[in-house]
Amino acid sequence: MTHANADSRRNADRSLTPDQLEYFDKEFAARPVNRLMQNAVTRTPVDDVALDRRILTGIDHSVSHHLDDWKATNQKQSGRCWMFAGLNLLRVGAAQKLGVRDFEFSQNYLLWWDKFERANHFLEAIVETSDRDVDDRTVAHLLADPIGDGGQWNMFVALVAKHGLVPKSAMPETDSSSATRAMNRALETLLRQGARDLRERAGEGVVAQREHKREVLAAVHRVLGIHLGTPPKRFLWQWEDKDRRFHRDGWLTPAQFAASYVQLPLDEYVCLVHDPRESSPVGRTFTVEYLGNVVDAPPVVYLNVGMELVKQLAMDAIVGGEPVWFGCDVKKMMRADAGVWDAALFDYASVYDAPFTMDKAARLLHHDTQMTHAMLFTGVDVVDGSPRRWRVENSWGEEKADKGFWTMTDSWFGEHVFEIAVRRSALPPELAAALDRPPIVLPAWDPMGALAD
Known part of the structure; x- marks a missing residue:
């Protein structure tokens, strides 16, 4: 075979030719089920067609160990799930100490500080990478989302450690804390503009760059104050318990309030993930470049473990009386009106007559999943x-x-849960020791650096 003929054969299927289009049309028409599915899906949401009712009706919502007796919260049109989940974990002990049936820490207060700290974190990353081309992959990743709402467990802990907490009454929700899009739009532009200016000043040195950073942060501070209000430095704390007895703690700082009412030792918690990629060995710690919100806080570090251990530790914590913070890819196989997740809830393969064969590792590698x-x-x-x-x-x-509490089958847990926060003391000794090893550093764009929102 000549080189010309070989090249001709290799290139034969590069374009969609009339013959190929005719072939695909005939393939579709040859199977009556395709027309049936077309008639169904063009008039009905595909999830209603693909729903496996045997699985849906077979999910019992009762559980043998049940901790919650409080109301579910609502992040509304914001990406603060990681923050809400963290505060929901802490409010259990706070409500018990206060003697009230329901209690919420201020999510708006923590949002304000996360945005301001994250702006500084982003600008410092820009200073550090200002000698690189603007289309460098890391720089491009930083610029793509300079101040989104999402986060991870370690970022939550960093905020509480530095800024404390306040009750919701001391800094209630605003229109923009519940719907962050407009505020974020302004902040994104200010920060990208600031990144441009900092990069242009790279030749003047870091001192000059940080002088300009201060100006950018002043503008960010104004935007946050306008949209979210001003975080209190002190507030008067008094309340009535469930037996209608009155209590007063007097004037407290956020740090004092957190010290009094956070009943869990946050510095003892570690982050475990299930990352089944061959490049991610079990029993090793990892971190992701430029992942975080508070400059000089401990880095975001997680320990990769097997899924069976993730399940075991989560189960043990709940049986022991403590809820568990976790991160997952939430919209996979989810039925919102019923409030359920199951790994086989929708039979898309039958609807489309196409196989869906990627496992969890392949989905990570090929950008089909991440913690959301x-x-x-x-x-x-x-x-x-x-x-x-x-x-x-x-x-x-x-x-x-x-009433806001959902049911997850164990099959879904294995496929779509990525991360939990547990006490270090719960780990087997060999894994607890692994936490002291230097972490493997993943690039900024690695999917395990995804932010839950």
Whole structure:
């Protein structure tokens, strides 16, 4: 075969030719089920067609171990799920100490500080990378989302450690804390503009860059104040408990309030992930370049472990009386009106007559999954020592599921949960020791650096 003929054969299918288009049309028309599915899906949402009712009706919402007796929260049109999940974990002990049935820390207060700290974190990353081309992959990644709403467990802990907490009454929600898009739009432009200016000053040295950074942060501070209000430095704390007894703690700082009412030792918690890629060895710690919100806070570090251990530790914590913060890819196989997740809830393969064969590792490698949402496990159904179902406190309000509490089957947990926060003391000794090893550094764009929102 000549080189010309070989090249001709290699290039034969590069373009969509009339013959190919005719072939695809005939293939579609040859199977009556395709027309049936076309008639159904053009008039009905595909999830209603693909829903496997046997699985949906077979999901029992009861669990053997059930912790929650409080109301679900609502992040509304914001990406603060990781923050809500963290505060929902902490409010359990706070409500018990206060003697009240329901209690919320101010999510708006923590949002204000996250935005301001994250602006500084972003600008420092720009200073550090200002000698690179603007289309360098890391710089491009930083510029793509300079101040989104999402976050991870370690970022939540960093905010509480530095800025403390306040009750919701001391800094209530605003229109922009519940719907962050317009505020974020202004902040993004200011920060990208600031990045341009900092990069232009790279030749003048870091001192000159940081002088300009101060001007950018002053503008960010104004935007946050206008949209979210001013975070209190002190506030008067008094309340009435569930027995209608009055209490007054007097004037407190956010740090004093957190010290009094956070009942969990946040510095003892570690982040475990399930990353089944061959490039991510089990038993090693990882970090991701430029992932974080508070400059000089401990880096975001997680320990990669097997899925069975993730499930075991989450189950043990709940059985022991403590909810569990976790991150997942929330919209996979999700039925919102019923408030359920199951790994086989929708039969898309039958609807499309196409196989869906990627496992969790392949989905990570090929950008088909990443952590997108954080919530709180508040219950588990244990059968013969193993989990069968999980009860989840979402932060999407009380309208769906069991007044905002959802049901997750164990099959879904294995496929779509990525991350949990647990006490270091719960780990086997060899894994606890692994936390002290230097972490493997992943690039800024690695999917395990995704932010839950």
